[in-house]
Amino acid sequence: MSEQTKSGTVPAPAASGVRAPWEAVPAELRAAVEARLGAAVLAAETQSGGFSPGVAARLRLAGGRRAFVKAVSAAANPESPGIHRSEARIAGALPAAVPAPRLLGSFDRDGWVVLLFEDVEGRTPAQPWQPAELDRVLTTVAELAALTVPEPLPVPPAAERLGEDFAGWRRIAADHAAGADDLAGLDPWAVRNLSRLAAAEADWAAGAAGDTLAHSDLRADNLLLTDDGRVVVVDWPWACRAAPWFDLLLLLPSVAMQGGPRPAEIFDHHPAAAGADPAAVSAALAGFTGYLLGHAREPAPPGLPTLRAFQAAQGAAALRWLTERTGWA
Structure with a gap:
């Protein structure tokens, strides 16, 4: 029998997939992220929500700043890099009236697509x-x-x-x-x-x-x-x-x-x-x-x-x- 809540209804499936950790990003690309952000990454907290099989993590930077990184390669899913490229094009052009995180930068290298956003405390x-x-x-x-x-x-x-x-x-x-x-x-x-x-x-x-x-x-x-x-x-x-x-x-x-x-x-x-x-x-x-x-x-x-x-x-x-x-x- 399916697991049920106290009310007797079957819980909705969680909107979460299998995330890769920040350490899964190749070392040279992690260094490129630090160069783009202008600070070393001291800690990375993986975010489980969503279905991308790539990296999605809140970064704590030297100096106290924070950022959010998304990164994926075709090895995880062949369609995911194209989805990230689409997001980079759109996020970088969204008008200020849209309540969305600001894109700090993105790059495409060695089969990986990496996106950097402002971190949202929410x-x-x-x-x-x-x-x-x-x-x-x-x-x-x-x-x-x-x-x-x-x-x-x-x-x-x-x-x-x-x-x-x-x-x-x-x-x-x-x-x-x-x-x-x-x-x-x-x-x-x-x-x-x-x-x-x-x-x-x-x-x-x-x-x-x-x-x-x-x-x-x-x-x-x-x-x-x-x-x-x-x-x-x-x-x-x-x-x-x-x-x-x-x-x-x-x-x-x-x-x-x-x-x-x-x-x-x-x-x-x-x-x-x-x-x-x-x-x-x-x-x-x-x-x-x-x-x-x-x-x-x-x-x-x-x-x-x-x-x-x-x-x-x-x-x-x-x-x-x-x-x-x-x-x-």
Whole structure:
């Protein structure tokens, strides 16, 4: 039997992967980090949140300063260096109005990509979600929804950034038609409505288009709450241009999964969703749900053994919301 909380509900999978320690970075690259920061690294504290298989550590420097380092090589996961390069391009160009850590520098050497950020003294939201902390985060989401993408910030439209990802139902349907997927383990409601889901997600891109700067990977593990009341949003490699409600929609299934309210209770009354086209929202939710549940049925990527369980739980929450929105039997 699965481990359960006192309330009888199964705990959400932790949003944490397998981090490499600071010492895993080659010595010459660690020396390059110290040269960039202008001080020796006295201590490194690995941060467990998130799914990158690379290094993510708070650095204590000689002289009392701090910094945050992210570093990864293709040996850990072949796609991770490209993700870090994307983050370096975007983080270095984010406008000051975005509540994100400042990029101090980055370099690409010997198969490693290294990013250096200002260190943020903060913590991720408590799990399960606490109402006051959720209110802080939702206020920040509303503020982000009001930010348009400035030029020349190098972020593509949502359709370009996520077009291949938001085709999960269509891939499942095609594989099933070809006899390569027996739909084992798929929710019975999704099996009954597979063709309708595939058709719905095909329309997501046009409805989600917009000029809002979307993070497109908002979850508790990408948020830091500071003692002075700020919410700092970290990890920006997937940023894109989208409708004002897009980040809110992507956030809410994880909130529900981690003990927060039902997504509809928040989305339907949030300022970022004011005036949203219901059909466009449902199409984007179909695409996101297909992405989560489609990937959850695949083998774990190299270096990311915990990711699929997290996607499966997040996808189950998204699917419940989708069944409510569609009303399909």
